[in-house]
Amino acid sequence: MKIYTPLKALLSIGMIVGLSFSANAHRAWIVPSTTNLSGDAPWVTFDAAVSNSLFVPEHVPLRMKGLMVQDPTGKLIEAVNAHTGKYRSTFDLNLVTEGTYKIGYASGGLRASWKDKEGKRKRWPARGKEANAADFSKEVPKSADSLKVSDSYRRLETFVTSGEPTDKVFEPTNSGLELIPVTHPNDLFVGEAAKFKFLFHGEPAAGVKLAIVKGDTRYRNDQNQIDVVTDAKGYVSITWPEAGMYLIEAEYEDDKAKAPATMRTGSYGATFAVLPL
Amino acid sequence: MNRNILFSIALLLTLALSTVFSGVSNAASNQLLIEVEIPRMNVAEYHRPYVAIWLEDSNRKATQIALWYDLDMKDNEGAKWLKDIRQWWRRIGRKAEQPFDGLTSATKGAGKHTISVDLNAKELKALAAGDYQLRIEASREVGGKEVVNIPLTWPIKASDYPLKASGNSELGDVLIQVN
Numbered sequence: 001m002k003i004y005t006p007l008k009a010l011l012s013i014g015m016i017v018g019l020s021f022s023a024n025a026h027r028a029w030i031v032p033s034t035t036n037l038s039g040d041a042p043w044v045t046f047d048a049a050v051s052n053s054l055f056v057p058e059h060v061p062l063r064m065k066g067l068m069v070q071d072p073t074g075k076l077i078e079a080v081n082a083h084t085g086k087y088r089s090t091f092d093l094n095l096v097t098e099g100t101y102k103i104g105y106a107s108g109g110l111r112a113s114w115k116d117k118e119g120k121r122k123r124w125p126a127r128g129k130e131a132n133a134a135d136f137s138k139e140v141p142k143s144a145d146s147l148k149v150s151d152s153y154r155r156l157e158t159f160v161t162s163g164e165p166t167d168k169v170f171e172p173t174n175s176g177l178e179l180i181p182v183t184h185p186n187d188l189f190v191g192e193a194a195k196f197k198f199l200f201h202g203e204p205a206a207g208v209k210l211a212i213v214k215g216d217t218r219y220r221n222d223q224n225q226i227d228v229v230t231d232a233k234g235y236v237s238i239t240w241p242e243a244g245m246y247l248i249e250a251e252y253e254d255d256k257a258k259a260p261a262t263m264r265t266g267s268y269g270a271t272f273a274v275l276p277l
Numbered sequence: 278m279n280r281n282i283l284f285s286i287a288l289l290l291t292l293a294l295s296t297v298f299s300g301v302s303n304a305a306s307n308q309l310l311i312e313v314e315i316p317r318m319n320v321a322e323y324h325r326p327y328v329a330i331w332l333e334d335s336n337r338k339a340t341q342i343a344l345w346y347d348l349d350m351k352d353n354e355g356a357k358w359l360k361d362i363r364q365w366w367r368r369i370g371r372k373a374e375q376p377f378d379g380l381t382s383a384t385k386g387a388g389k390h391t392i393s394v395d396l397n398a399k400e401l402k403a404l405a406a407g408d409y410q411l412r413i414e415a416s417r418e419v420g421g422k423e424v425v426n427i428p429l430t431w432p433i434k435a436s437d438y439p440l441k442a443s444g445n446s447e448l449g450d451v452l453i454q455v456n
Contacts, residue, residue, distance in 0.1 A: 038360040039353065039359065040352070042357060
């Protein structure tokens with residue numbers, strides 16, 4: 001198909017503008033087949049991917065490397081039947097212990113970006129490389145065009161419960177941005193208010209911006225994004241308008257970083273199921 | 278008088294009083310008869326619904342009355358679907374201790390089924406006076422789910438009965454009588 005140049009230009013502008021809206025950005029998610037289970041040692045299966053449309057695997061899979069599963073006693077266990085395909089990873093869990101399981105990724109540390117002499121954007125650690133703090137001073141210039149050094153943390157998780165919900169997996173690690181439930185994420189119901197507390201490095205995180213979107217975005221015209229911000233003590237309250245699977249994305253930023261970093265950032269993502277009454 | 282005799286008298290008094298009081302309530306009402314209708318469904322694939330019946334006080338504290346589910350499946354496979362009796366699962370079913378042992382029976386087909394609730398049962402006698410909801414929840418495999426709520430006052434007053442309610446889809450008429 002031939003596209004006339006003005007239209008082409010319009011399209012690419014649209015794409016650039018689109019990227020600046022978080023609603024259209026690529027979103028990472030782990031979706032369990034069921035969040036609340038009964039019976040003896042039930043099984044759950046998961047999809048993990050990065051995509052625009054929720055929860056449709058259409059961009060890239062989340063890799064199995066780095067996935068951590070914590071059982072209700074806090075012990076790390078292995079996911080089984082893992083497979084990474086073109087668009088998603090899938091894996092299973094056998095919930096042999098009753099209670100709440102945490103499934104997710106967490107990473108963080110020093111990050112840097114700058115432009116080299118040719119004006120090319122550089123990053124540390126480079127894409128696909130691990131950050132090794134000892135290499136920082138060797139690999140990141142002391143001064144460069146647009147040099148930004150941050151202490152940045154990412155976390156992505158979901159929860160499933162066999163039997164009664166438990167709290168052990170919510171013990172803070174005091175690293176990065178973390179969600180501490182007042183309302184248990186496996187006890188969410190339509191029309192009810194849920195309260196959560198956010199911590200950054202173990203301290204209540206005020207001003208955390210949350211963007212909450214229900215799945216099945218491709219079957220509606222509006223994202224219907226819910227925007228909320230944590231209060232001075234790090235608390236946020238959400239009343240669920242509909243039952244369904246939601247993606248919660250939270251961003252935190254401050255300037256309390258230790259040198260060489262100038263800012264601290266934390267991002268948090270989670271999928272929560274909201275059940276009908 | 279020595280302490281043993283005092284203790285014996287106290288014990289006798291307690292026994293006598295409790296006999297008198299439980300006697301009074303016995304005379305008033307022994308049993309709650311709950312008749313639940315499971316509607317006949319004209320569907321290609323029919324499975325008998327899972328049904329839970331419980332009492333809930335104004336603080337949502339729940340007391341189990343009955344549970345009908347596939348309890349005789351191999352490896353207790355039927356328990357896999359208990360979570361689908363969603364409200365009951367949240368209030369009672371998922372709790373680690375299972376207060377519904379002995380209150381459980383197999384699923385029931387279309388028709389009217391009566392369960393008799395012994396008002397002298399320990400759990401019921403311990404209930405505080407106040408407003409309650411009797412909740413009946415039905416959940417059917419490849420079918421729907423429905424909860425019927427019947428407000429009632431505790432302790433039971435025979436003159437308030439019978440109580441009637443009915444569901445719209447998964448439950449039919451409900452009739453509650455005292456005996």
